[in-house]
Amino acid sequence: MSQVSPVAARIAALQQAGSALALLQATQELASCADASAAPVLVEVLGFNNPGAAVAAVNGLISLGTAAVEALLQLDPDNYGARAWAVRALAGIGDVRGLELLLDALGSDVAASVRRAAAKGLGQLQLGALAEAEQHQVRQRCLAALLAATADGEWVVRYAVAVGLESLAEGLSPDATELQQARNGLVTLSEATEDTPPVVQRRAKLALSRLEPQ
Amino acid sequence: MAEADARPPQAGEPISEQEALRRLRQSEDSSQQYYGAWWLGRMRSQHPEAVPLLQQALRQRRPRDSGAGVEENAVARNAARALGKLAPAAQAAIPDLLDTLQDADDKLREAAARALGELAASEAIEALCQRLASGPTVAGAQQANSTRLVEPCEALLKALGDIGVNEPRVLAVVKPFLAHERPVIRSAAARTLLQLSGEACWGELLVDLLDHPQLPVRRAALMDLGTAGWRPGFKAIAATRAENSLKLMALRGLVEQGNGDPGDEALLACMDLLL
Structure with a gap:
């Protein structure tokens, strides 16, 4: 008797889901498998226009981490809804292969919810595996994009x-020139202007206080 | 700076303040007036002519301009909304808005009530209470041929909360609406009582509504907790089955309107996780 693996069974269940609720439940089950072979199917769910299922799929993809990145990058770039969810997943995973998509999303996506996810994600890319020169280059690009978006x-x-600049700055050595640039961006956000609500100012001030040399 | 959020009915080229004032001043084309009034509110115009022109537009009722594509009283409604957005500079318009609160058109009364709330017009308390005094089964009854209520209860209740005068006569008028059949009205009543009294029981009532099976009700309760700035609700807000965008708006309300425990740092940490 052939044994069907639990992941394959759950993938089959998802593909046969006949209602929005069934799709949500099947996605939650598949997302909880923590199995990399689920990634392409979870990415497919991002394009089904079912927000509940998409949230479950994003959470599942984030918990798969780097194993989900390849599937996310193969997404149809013309499916706007799916792309927006993929930005959130890539922001949560922090894999540097998502860099281009995150930069593009922060700079030009029409939805504030996508830009905000990209901004947070650009601050927390994992660069440890890269050579020093490359790390520097990636950080420069993230920093430039975040500084430009202080005028969003x-x-x-x-x-x-503000959140992205803080986490980007945390990874820098105290004498890095980028650290001062990140601080300057936070100072801009912490200043009271007509367009900057108190919550943004307070978040930027909190970031600045945490970045003070101990 | 022009942002594309509220969509003007006559979308076209960006216009200047002078052009917006000109459109509101003329009376040939009410769709142009409609857009002019919207523009002045949206851009929070400080021009000395803005408030007087909006007061004039507020008195312009039922133009019956068939063919212009503008509903009756639409110009007056937009004028009322704009006056609310120009608070506190629009204090001079409070008597006009009080008159408008007696108009036969409930949509116009709704716009006037919101504006009076935004202006924190304590002069309006008596009139707002009168409109609500017949309670949820009369003022809060559904109109015969529409899903709208006899009185714009949500706007009237919220205006009393925004004005923020905690008096027994106000509480007595608001409390019966906690038993209204529509959960969104119950949410508005609880929000107002929370703003007026700060008592935790009203915050807890709103937190219960965050678990309502209908998404529009959960959204309304999120916004109401945010407006009241009730900080003890922060974890329930974060866990609500609704869009993170709305939860972030509600938590911003807790940071900016609320005080006490939890402190800013816990609230901001909660917001960070929702980005």
């Missing part, structure tokens, strides 16, 4: 930029 029209994106 939506408060929530500027809030996420």
